[in-house]
Amino acid sequence: MNTAPPYAELTPDVMLDAIDATGHRCDGRLLALNSYENRVYQVGQEDGPPLIAKFYRPARWSDEAILEEHAFSSALAEAEIPVIAPLTVAGISLFQHAGFRFAVFPRRSGRTPELDDDTTLEWIGRFMGRIHALGACASFQHRPTLNIEQFAILPSRFLLEHDFIPVELRPAYQALAEQLIEKLQARWTLAGDYQPIRLHGDCHPGNLLWTDAGPHFVDFDDARMGPAIQDLWMLLSGDRHSQQRQLGVIVDEYSAFHELDERELWLIEPLRTLRIMHYASWLAQRWDDPAFPNAFPWFNSQRYWEEHILTLREQLATLDDPPLVI
Known part of the structure; x- marks a missing residue:
């Protein structure tokens, strides 16, 4: 082999x-x-x-x-x-x-966008609306759909079946993962029968290059089918009030090109939870690549897993909060 x-x-x-x-x-x-x-x-x-x-x-x-x-x-x-x-x-x-x-x-140069600036958010909202309008015109046939199975159930199973989480922390992680999956499924039910579309999939600020002429969207490597809100929630930061304001600015411009199903707002915290759970498993699954221990030396330590479990507990509580509104 x-x-x-x-x-x-x-x-x-x-x-x-x-x-x-x-x-x-x-x-x-x-x-x-x-x-x-x-x-x-x-x-x-x-x-x-x-x-x-x-x-x-x-x-x-x-x-x-x-x-x-x-x-x-x-x-x-x-x-x-x-x-x-x-x-x-x-x-x-x-x-x-x-x-x-x-x-x-x-090659295109650019800087990280200033997401506390309303003009920047408006610009991004307009282009994201156009991306989703075209993304909704067809479906991927060979790329996956963002779901709980791929981003929570399988990642948590991988971590529990391999020697990453310390033995004394495994019972806590397993119980927490089960509780999270149950709540994630409940929130997904509240979102209803939304229409998945083709997404960027990983639209965090690092994948936006900002210039005086506006943004460039880069790295569609994680493109997949999923709820439109997936490409918007990572642009939000700060406390609930700040996120509410930022979302309003983005959606005001976004809606000129594509209609956001407001039921998807139930998915913002679930999607954040999926990202946290998947990220830990992603690092574990790539740990045999020498680039990963060099780039993420803090991973797979006792402290890392203790903090990861604490973060998941905080997310478990957050999943009981009402969604943001438009």
């Missing part, structure tokens, strides 16, 4: 040869960017601006799922929505070299 780390063979020479094979002539400059699920590099060109190369984690997505992501982001870009879509060569956007699949993107 091959137990080598997933990117052990992805050397600088392999990467440069891969980019050269697409017709983009590299000048030898490689700069690793902040990405762990995939490997992402800024690549210098001999006769043009730098490019961004994303080498996909082996076995995570099928070719069909990656191509659906590319098609979605390309359709958004063609609609003049500021999304960074992959470059194509002879109509091809997904390339293979030395056993690795990769895509090439134009």
